Amino acid sequence: MKILVLYYSRTGNTEKMANAIAEGAKSVSNVEVELSYHIPAEDFKKFDAVIVGAPTYHHDMAIDTKKLFEEAAEKGINLKGKVGAAFGSYGWSGEAPKLVIEIMKNKFEMQVAEPPLLARYMPDQNTLSTCRNLGKRVAEKLIRVA
Numbered sequence: 001m002k003i004l005v006l007y008y009s010r011t012g013n014t015e016k017m018a019n020a021i022a023e024g025a026k027s028v029s030n031v032e033v034e035l036s037y038h039i040p041a042e043d044f045k046k047f048d049a050v051i052v053g054a055p056t057y058h059h060d061m062a063i064d065t066k067k068l069f070e071e072a073a074e075k076g077i078n079l080k081g082k083v084g085a086a087f088g089s090y091g092w093s094g095e096a097p098k099l100v101i102e103i104m105k106n107k108f109e110m111q112v113a114e115p116p117l118l119a120r121y122m123p124d125q126n127t128l129s130t131c132r133n134l135g136k137r138v139a140e141k142l143i144r145v146a
């Protein structure tokens with residue numbers, strides 16, 4: 001079972017969440033976790049679950065993240081049925097992870113974990129613990145359905 005934790009982060013807040021999610025997922029045996037900032041769209045196919053970290057900038061996700069989804073759609077990469085989740089740091093509106101969930105669900109027909117996990121600016125210990133739990137939950141879900 002392979003999980004991708006793919007994130008963007010400009011000031012490190014979403015990165016802290018990504019690290020905690022990867023740590024939680026790695027705590028489950030028989031699960032391989034890749035933590036990455038960027039992958040070629042074709043590589044989505046290698047994973048059973050994709051957890052995307054998207055901080056909100058200008059009420060949107062980062063252009064890199066959007067481009068990656070666009071590229072995957074253009075190339076007809078099939079993500080149907082794969083497990084998806086989203087998270088991200090925000091300041092006041094936090095749209096980005098919700099947009100990611102919509103794309104995963106409506107465009108790629110992934111099986112998504114809702115609602116997305118949000119942290120206001122820097123994640124505190126409590127939020128990081130929730131992040132570890134999300135990683136663990138996604139990994140355990142994969143093991144259950146295997």
Ligand SMILES: Cc1cc2nc3c(=O)[nH]c(=O)nc-3n(C[C@H](O)[C@H](O)[C@H](O)COP(=O)(O)O)c2cc1C
Pocket residue numbers: 008009010011012013014015055056057058059060089090091092093094095120121122
């Ligand atoms: C130029 C700029 C635009 C931003 N726009 C938004 C926004 O539209 N909505 C929001 O909730 N937060 C917004 N923020 C706040 C960031 O989401 C917040 O600082 C977050 O912690 C950044 O995460 P990162 O450290 O992972 O990059 C903005 C921050 C900057 C610097």
